[in-house]
Amino acid sequence: MSDKRLQGIFTPNLVPYTADGGINEGELRRYVDWLIERGVHGLYPNGSTGEFTRFTPEERRRIVAIIADQTAGRVPILAGAAEANVRETLSACEYYASLGIRAVAIVAPFYYKLSPASVYAYFKEIGDHTPIDVTLYNIPMFASPIDVPTIQRLSEECERIVAIKDSSGEIPHMIRMIQAVRPNRPDFSFLTGWDAALMPMILVGCDGGTNASSGVVPELTRRLYDLTRSHQIDAARQIQYDLVQLFDTMIYSAEFPEGFRAAVNLRGFNMGQGRQPLSSEQQTDLSALSSELQCLLSAHGFTDQPVGGCPAAPPTASDRAEVSAIVQQVVAELNRRGLM
Amino acid sequence: MSDKRLQGIFTPNLVPYTADGGINEGELRRYVDWLIERGVHGLYPNGSTGEFTRFTPEERRRIVAIIADQTAGRVPILAGAAEANVRETLSACEYYASLGIRAVAIVAPFYYKLSPASVYAYFKEIGDHTPIDVTLYNIPMFASPIDVPTIQRLSEECERIVAIKDSSGEIPHMIRMIQAVRPNRPDFSFLTGWDAALMPMILVGCDGGTNASSGVVPELTRRLYDLTRSHQIDAARQIQYDLVQLFDTMIYSAEFPEGFRAAVNLRGFNMGQGRQPLSSEQQTDLSALSSELQCLLSAHGFTDQPVGGCPAAPPTASDRAEVSAIVQQVVAELNRRGLM
């Protein structure tokens, strides 16, 4: 039964925008092909990376329809299906089932922070009526957490709930989930959404991941997955280290997912301007980030170096402390003049 | 200029449901009349209490349209207008303007936790293009926080941004906002969304509140508002104490806003079953809560006592410790048998 599990790296699809803020269908289709050609095991539209909350219900359906059409069965698709309430969510599930989607992923209710009992009741209602396999989506930094007893109970009571995607990044939590569920449900799949722990997550028993980095460097995440699965620990570790550096730069240097969008631009796609407005300071920052990302990507041969080249070696902490001291003085002076 | 400020208690409207989960228009209209007759200064549909995230965009518009029609200008309306992105939000603003709404309230972006720069850019874009006055809505437990420098900057740059509704409940934060904004914008209004601090909030300079309790006991919140504004401190304090007890019971004993819905049922409305599914344990809890609420409301003469009566006096901590010890023993025994 365990060979039917969802497995491998499912790329959480970014959506390219047209100049007037719509969905850039042509570029999206081209991006889908590019990802599949580079070895991703599946696609995952309408996730957090795909900015699902920034689209209307109609747009969310259209995104999945385009990707399903372009994929044409080459890889399985996991489609984000969370809508305003259970009824709307089930209606989206019906539609995605009609498109031949492999499974839907449903994030726990967000905005309100629900108790475990409510999270259970929500997924139970969905699990009992869904026409398509369901992946639970746990992302406690954004949505109500799905705790281990809730996952265990849902896995025992709802056979159409077949997987969990966990973006907490916590290894012990992953172990606890697997221990609680796998004995009774060997077909249940565990996917991690936290790129910075992909290798150790697989080593403790995860079946794969939905990792935003795989939309930027699918070659690298695929290689990491293969090396880890075959227990080539030292080689895998080195790629995991590189991935942490790249992931941290993309996720912490700009408003999510702008850093990922900037990096995909560098891989040759026209991602357009995002729907969340940016201040002029943020636009400046994004240019600096793009330059930094280009250096990281060029080190792996994925792009050329930016005009002007890249720093020879990372600065030491002392270099940074010196610069920091200069900045502090400027700031103190502005402060003294009442300007900050 | 300051006499044009939004002032008083705006009731965040709960929405009654029909048996099949739709909007119960008749009961909603009856509830609107009841609130206005009991002295609320304004109405506030599509807030957190109004479960705005659980409705479709079309339903949100319909709720405002019904309330505007029923209110017929008797009190001003503040309508929640946050949609999936800036374009959709502005489109909702146009519609609400066409209904003669006094102002919209727009919550900061949620799900993603945005930086202050992004929150600024979001509201700046809206503030520059809105056809209707805008109230910022800060609720850091659910959405990206709006910090003081952001509020100050927006108030200086966008004259159509005219108020902030703050649900943080923090007195010092309220003082900081008022200090930063009022000197340049005497017309800017400060509303608190945290019922448990309504009296002290008004005393430090707040103009009013959007308080869920006012949908349950509008008589009490109105009296508290009037006593506080006229500096009848001792009388106001006693009502504030009662309100804390009632508010805590409604907000902490059930998934928000179910406790408030249960209490409005006790005031004579048929609120129907909420859209967030409840487990059977939760339904049991809700019955116990309803009984407890009935005792609290009957103490103020708002309802009869429940069948079987109410406890004579609150139990002491030692009573509770004794009961807790019994429960602990049961739990320990279940634990020993491996059942918990």
Added chain:
Amino acid sequence: MSDKRLQGIFTPNLVPYTADGGINEGELRRYVDWLIERGVHGLYPNGSTGEFTRFTPEERRRIVAIIADQTAGRVPILAGAAEANVRETLSACEYYASLGIRAVAIVAPFYYKLSPASVYAYFKEIGDHTPIDVTLYNIPMFASPIDVPTIQRLSEECERIVAIKDSSGEIPHMIRMIQAVRPNRPDFSFLTGWDAALMPMILVGCDGGTNASSGVVPELTRRLYDLTRSHQIDAARQIQYDLVQLFDTMIYSAEFPEGFRAAVNLRGFNMGQGRQPLSSEQQTDLSALSSELQCLLSAHGFTDQPVGGCPAAPPTASDRAEVSAIVQQVVAELNRRGLM
């Protein structure tokens, strides 16, 4: 019975240091006199402001002994008495009782975050054996929280527990504590440790405060206390606003309690260098802060303006945004060069 309650502003004593890092006894005695002359109702050594964790057990005793000797009964003293464990704490209590201290204040256990049951057991053991009145000290940002049921139970079971000092700053929490305890213990006192909410705390029923600002501007906190107690709301509010500005500057611009120490220096005391080492950047910041504090204090006539004067008016948010943009550009450039 309620007239025996601890009441008024107890100043949490800072400790001046000698050049070699010891306790500066002469300056401490001079500071005690200065505070009493300016109207503080009591003194409070070995609190968080008094850096109790940075002294040895012997030093903590010596600080209280000096202050008790210098005070000579002019005002009551509340002495922090928390030591490594219950036995050591009770031993300190004996000593402080022998010095004629009014009551001790004991912070909940820190480092480990204890459950309410453990916090109860800890204070119960102390409350049953203490030879001196005990004030519970709740400061959840630093120590295990003391929740309302625990306070209620301790107040019912231990008559030598006579007060709580709460530094959470949460108004509803204060109301809940008073509601739970006052009916059975009219002699129990409630003190707030959060200066930025002193006026509203008193208005909802607090008996006073242990406020670090009172060590810097005892004249102001005393006036605020008196105006608030006599319900002169408008006058009190203005002082509360000024206090928020001063408090925020002292608490958020430097490592606590360095901002308060810098301000007391400006009032004419030689506080010496603190025991927590500062980096050179932090020392620069502290000079800038001192200059800013001098402007705030001079506005109230407590000091002269600094050499070079003070800014005429606070900069607007747009001024600050402009400066921020310049700083951003510098930072982006340093970033581009790999220096930050």
Added chain:
Amino acid sequence: MSDKRLQGIFTPNLVPYTADGGINEGELRRYVDWLIERGVHGLYPNGSTGEFTRFTPEERRRIVAIIADQTAGRVPILAGAAEANVRETLSACEYYASLGIRAVAIVAPFYYKLSPASVYAYFKEIGDHTPIDVTLYNIPMFASPIDVPTIQRLSEECERIVAIKDSSGEIPHMIRMIQAVRPNRPDFSFLTGWDAALMPMILVGCDGGTNASSGVVPELTRRLYDLTRSHQIDAARQIQYDLVQLFDTMIYSAEFPEGFRAAVNLRGFNMGQGRQPLSSEQQTDLSALSSELQCLLSAHGFTDQPVGGCPAAPPTASDRAEVSAIVQQVVAELNRRGLM
């Protein structure tokens, strides 16, 4: 140079108490021998597990002296040396150096939550004057966090700072530290304090751990360490799973470190009653926990089963839901009667 690194599992020593609450020297010496005989690589007194905050400065020194004497050089000792301030801490370092201790471990300042600049300044002062090698101790749930730039800078500037013990349990954080430090300091050691992630921590590059579980089941943690270092992934994973179950039971079912103390009792030591008082409910819970731990330990052959035996199989989530429903009804009834 890297072969000089601190490596392996250092057991954070629990301290057995006598009937009157003192240090039980005989039992402590017997426990030290027992641990060494079961293969732990080193000992670590005065850590969080060793309840260092609950001892006086004199007692902390005595604990290390006893352990050093009993160990007699068989394994290296890492001694917790944090005292009230830098001067006292350096004085303890001198003493521990005189005992032939391998290195000290110094936790970041706690109670006050310090900024990275202050944490740097604190350790820099210590690193510049210590007579003994220093291990930084990062435990953000209890003390000020030590961030990656601070670790990097300290490792570059202070050669006597030779290691970090990190109890955050975050894999990506561990990777970031190693990436930042190892290139310049191949002799620098990384130890994890989070037992539930020991295997994956070692696989991403950690040198070992200071794991409380190793004081309970030293045989198991040693086997896990050896299997992991030799990349026997599948065998290591199974032990890691068992360890998570045991660790979770010990750490989440009682106030830390009482669960660990209860388990060591089961291994044949008389740990005595802890210094933190327990309520009667907590004592009941601890008995139930002890029984549960005995079942877990007997499954590995470390103890006999408790009288009455162990549950045949873990209950399912549905069993638990049923029991939970019964408990809920009891609670609702008590609630209705005003007793809870």
